[in-house]
Amino acid sequence: MKSTQMKMLLGVVTALAIAVVLAGCPPAKTPQQALPLPPKPTPVAKPAGEPIKIGAVFSVTGRSSPLGDPEKKTALMLEEQVNDQGGVLGRPLEIIIKDDESVPDGAVKGANDLIEQGVVAIIGPSTTPSTMPLKEICQEAGVPLIACAAGKAITDPVASYVFAVPQTNALAVAKCFEYLEKEGIDRVASIYVANPYGEDGQNNIKAIAAEKGIKIVATETFGGDDTDMTTQLTKIKAAKPEALICWGTNPGPALITKQAKTIGLDVPILQSHGVANQKFIELAGEAANGVQLPAGRLIVWEQLPDDDPFKSLLEDFATAYEAKYGTAPNTFAGHAYDAFWIAVNAIETAGEADRAKVRDAIEQTEFMGTAGEFKYSPEDHNGLTLDAFVWVKIVDGAWQLIK
Amino acid sequence: MKPTRRPPPQAEHGSIVFRALGWLLLAAVVVAPIASGNGYLLTIAIFIGIHAIIAIGLGLLMGYAGQVSLGHAAFYGLGAYTTAILTTKAGIPPLGAMAAGIVLTAVVAVLLGAPTLRLHGHYLAMFTLGLGIIVQIIFNQARGLTGGFGGLMGIPPLGVGYWQLDTKPEFYIAVIAVLTVTILLANNLVHSRIGRALRALHESELAAALSGVDVARYKLLVFVISAMLASVAGSLYAHLLRFVSPDPFGFAFSVELLIMVVAGGARSVWGPVAGAALLTILGEVIAKTGEQIPWVADLDVILFGAVLTAVVIFLPQGLISLTSRLRRRSPTAPSTV
Amino acid sequence: MSLTDQLVQYLVTGVSIGVVYGVVGLGLTIIYNATGIINFAQGEFVMLGGMGAVALVNVGLPLPVAVAVAVAVVTGVGLAVERLAIRPLPATSIMTLIIATIGVSLVLKGGAKLLWGREAVILPPFSGTQPVRIGTAGIDPQRLWVMAVAVLSVIGVQSFFRYTLTGKAMQACAINRAAAQLVGININRMVSLSFALSAVVAALAGVVLTPVTMMRYSQGTTFTLTGFLAAVVGGLGNSLGAVVGGIMLGLLESLAGGFIDPLTGGMVSSGYNKAIALAVALLILWLRPQGLLGRQKKEAL
Known part of the structure; x- marks a missing residue:
């Protein structure tokens, strides 16, 4: 490379670096002085004294x-x-x-x-x-x-x-099993993220499956930074489950949802409430459609009936x-x-x-x-x-x- | 920050007044957390002490054996988990469990170091890196033994018989005691025949070998000692939290230790101590500022990286070399880390 | 699903993840060959390539332009790293070099976090999501892109070193710096060039990977570690060896994941698969320190 080219490149890099610094600096994040909250009906006294x-x-x-x-x-x-x-x-x-x-x-x-x-x-x-x-x-x-x-x-x-x-893990898992019972599914596989959240989910899955007489035909784990779970999913596919329960938070579960499709594991996929956010749909793309999960009412509050006691809060x-x-x-x-x-x-x-x-x-x-x-x-x-x-x-x- | 100094090669050059002042200041800094009665300061001081114990060991390895370990967190974890498992599952008293941890890590270090330290180049770095990852996986997966991702609880306080160190000041004193012993040992090692041989080795491995120094054996010795120190620190950690889980013993912590040693200065016993204090305090300052100005909290990684790079470039002997410059009023000769 | 079908899927998976380890290892090899440096920021180059392309697509650039710009920017970052953090180093012991590049990796990681946040991001796939079938086994079409990039990188790098004058000069630097300087090779320029080339390979890999694996600011470390092991197992300094080593690691990982727990009757869970792959890699190194394809270096006296 000629030295003039090199200098030009360095110049470009410096310019970019400056742009980056300017773009990344404070104004982007100031939650302290964000949008005004919805107007309050009655003006209230300003709090006073020691906080x-x-x-x-x-x-x-x-x-x-x-x-x-x-x-x-x-x-x-x-x-x-x-x-x-x-x-x-x-x-x-x-x-x-x-x-x-x-x-x-x-x-x-x-x-x-x-x-x-x-x-x-x-x-x-x-x-x-x-x-x-x-x-x-x-x-x-x-x-x-x-x-x-x-x-x-x-x-x-x-x-x-x-x-x-x-x-939530116990209650969320119970919801999943309600679904399995309703669909008459008695062979299920589970895959969970290698952290306390995943492990707690798995413990509950084991306990409730035993109680309900549903057979867990395969159990696999994945690391929080793992990017390819096809090995685990292949083993799961070989065990012929009728549904797959996945317990984790983004981005792993989104990859699992996609990769299950890639290797042709065509069973209903149940996710945990850990992915009940828009990011999951964004990451899993097309493959997200059809995924079912227990979620807090929060995410679907608009669809709740008006007499639901939780709706207004x-x-x-x-x-x-x-x-x-x-x-x-x-x-x-x-x-x-x-x-x-x-x-x-x-x-x-x-x-x-x-x-x-x-x-x-x-x-x-x-x-x-x-x-x-x-x-x-x-x-x-x-x-x-x-x-x-x-x-x-x-x-x-x-x-x-x-x- | 701790006032730090290192015994210069020609100790006579440092004035007596300067030394006395240094010791006084050090004593004040050590006593301050207890005197303040502030639980937060004490906690931070305890963590600094524990990290300093590992950092001194790693410093010996880097500064005197010229080798870098990228998996020291694994030895720290082995110590912590040995203590946790033996005290909770086998009812072995804390000191016994700590000793078992030391033996275990020494064995692992010998198995790892013996074949690799005879080779030149990156081998120890590679094997320690691999060990770190494998050990982390075992902590996570050997559920029956380690409690898995959720960790292991119910570790008793440190103590012998009726004498239980179950308050923070008592525990702090114990950590300071262990740290003091570590510093004395390290100083002894550095000034012993072995230390001199290692220094010679650092200058020129070939020359050292030609003059009859068994280079590999001395390197191995230092590596094993540094692993044992990490194990002791790990046991202390387990008694401090009374709980262990896999996350604190990963690659990220190995890198943090590296920053402590490099920032403080590997070629002095006090350097790593200063590094441990500096890094911990810097982390807390960033976090505290981040509470007021949120984007500052995200600066930690970038800042640690910048400190590390800047120190290697501009202060290859670490920040501790600043004190000797101050004392001798003459620049130290540039040399490797 | 028969055992053979499973085996085929494990092999396909093993190769497709191993190629990624290999291509990162290849990037490490380029720098190592010219300078003797293990660049611990290599994984960050991969991450920057991927996240940079996403950021550029998000501001409205068409995908090919975004890819080109992202690769160019990362190349610039590679040059800047060499100029600002490596060249000024007063000493060049192995330890100092490792530490300096670890420092750089933290800066790049921290920068990405500050700039793009902590969430994973994704690119649209280059050629659809319809899996390609190999018997009953399936592979994401994007994985084929990754493999293509890996193959092209190996060919490109090998022919660069073998057939171009600059490439030969660069190799000369690695073999004997002083001698290279004596015959008029500009060492600094060679080192810069090796960082640039290595960054190009890494950034390209990052860009083609992002649609299958997503990208997060923190992912660089994993890339570096696996790439490093791939390069070492293959024989540090051998660019083909890095890719072979990577594929071997990938296969070990996926086969161990598939078979270890049936083989041991459930005694050893498949969660150990990475540990097993790593242990085998270390064992190989222990028995053969020069790696699979590496040649025994004579000790310089």
Whole structure:
């Protein structure tokens, strides 16, 4: 290459680099001063005094960011809403969000920081491994923790300060089996992502299949960064299942949906609520059509009958979220919504920002949330009594509620 | 940041006042987290201590044996998982489990190092990289033993008999004690016959070999020691969290360790300690700033990469070399990392 | 589905994933040959090629133009990396070089994250989604594009080194730097060129891969690691060896995934397939340090 050409190339690169830097800089992301919220009917008094602090630990980056990122967005949005409507106990609410980078170390550092900053309660973390060490830390420090992770060990055995909002894997899997029974399918294969979310799903699949007498003819795993699952799918195809259940979050399940078609595995594909977002349809393309899954009512709130008790709360949340972030909220955003309101309501009920009193109030909580109807008790810190999962099918690239 | 210094080759050149000040400052920094009574500072300090123990080992390997390990997180993980499994499933007391972890990692390191350290080039880097990936897969897949992706809980606190280190300050003191022992050991090693031989080796492997130094054996020794230190750190980590899961022991952490060592300076015992402190604090500062200005939170990866590249280019001896420049007021001779 | 049908599918899958490892390994080989550097940012070049093309398609460029521009930009990035991070290095020990390129890989990864976010992105397939059938086995038509790029890259690189003066000069640099300089070869230019060439191969691979595997900012590391192993197993520095090594790794992975758990009666789960492929690769290296197709290098005294 001649040196003049080389210089030109370098020049182009420099120009591009500058353009890139300019394009990538701050103005793109300022959720703090986003769109105005839907107008409130009555003007309320501005909150005053010392802010009340609630902590949050989410996996905003790293492997579990498909969970933590929408959770963070939800918490920020709700903080703003609460402060626009007069705050908590007349005082401003401050949400302090810690990113655990999808590893427990980050959660431990974050939680210790939050506790020292005097938060009244902590919501999150997003995953079970991040939550386990916090169970002990929060219990010892006497800080209420409302986890957004689904692992059984979080609330069993019960630690008095530790609560959880999702019980979704068990309930979601149950929905899948309702479908299988209805279709008279008794041979099913499963494939799940190699992380706690996938493993918890698989454990539930095993348990419920045994209970219902449905045979699991093949079980496979895939890594979160894997890009080719045809080997696993070939084994599954050889086992001749009548349906395939896949438990994971993007992008793996989208690849599986496509690759099943490629190798000619033509059985109904059931996905988990982990892919109940528009990104899945975008990534899986044509192949997404026909996929069925249990999803929170959130994603199909428009199709719910008007007398559905959840409809108005979902509508408020979904429209506000979409107006602010341009995408629909997913199940995990819903977990953050539930945890947030349970914490805020408990502070209101306790009447003061006292950790022990707030804990007592949480244990008395009865609450309608995105994941269902919560009713905590001293023995039950999971509290979901009526689940909010519905059965959804993708038709022509859109979600359709199946009754 | 910790005040850091390294014993220069000609210690007499450093003024006594400077040394005394350095030690005083170091003592103050070590005591500060306890004195503050702040649980967050203590937690950060404990993590810095644990990371420093591994980093010192990796520093010995890189600075004195001239070899790089891309899978040190695996040794860290082996220590953590040995402690977790033996204490929860076999009821073995913490110190026994820690010792078992040290033995296990030493065996793995010998098996890996013996064939590769006789070869020139990238072989140790390659084998450690492969080991890291394989070990990570085992942590994930050997569910009966490791608890799989969800991890293993119920690890008891560190302690002997009635003496249980179940509060943060106590645990911090234990970590500092182990770190101190590590620093003393490393210093001894560096100034011993082996250390001198290794330094000679670093200058010219050929010359060292010709003068009768068994190059491969010394390299292996340093590699095994560095793996054992990582294992000790892993056991401490398991007792700190009382829980282990596979994610913290992946390639990403091996790279983080590399940054700590390179940024601090591999050719001094204090360099990696400074690197561990610097990287952890920088990470926290970025995260904290990110809470106020969201896009800053995404800068971490790019910034760590830039620090790493910049240090190799402009400060091949690491940031620690700045202190000796300051002390001696004369630039250090440029040399390899 | 008979056992033979399964076997055919495993072979097809193994080759199609192995080719990707191989083509990344090929890119690594080019730089290694000219400079002795293992470029740990190679996977990031692949990722940038894919994500760059998506970004350009999203701003409205037609696909072929987007591909061309993306490859050109990544080539520029390759040149910039060499100029800004490799050339200024004061020392060139193996360790320093590894560390510098790891630093670069983090910068590129972080840059992609900042610029394009954390979500996976995808390109439309180049020639439909109707699977190509080989007996009962199926393969995504896009995978054939990937294979074509791999084959063309190998042929291109091999003939470059063998038949062009520049290629020969570049090889001379690798064999003996000082001697090459003495006969008037501009070493710096050769090194730059090797980074550019390697970036072209990587970016092309990234672009053709994105429609089948999608692309995410964090994916580069996996590409580098697998490509590195492919190159090493094939014999570091041998461009055909890299692709052979990659295909071997891919086959091992897919066959282990398919057969390990029936063969061991379910004792060893198929989740170990990558670990098994890797262990075999390391074993090969242990027995034959110069790799499958590599020649034993004489130790320079």
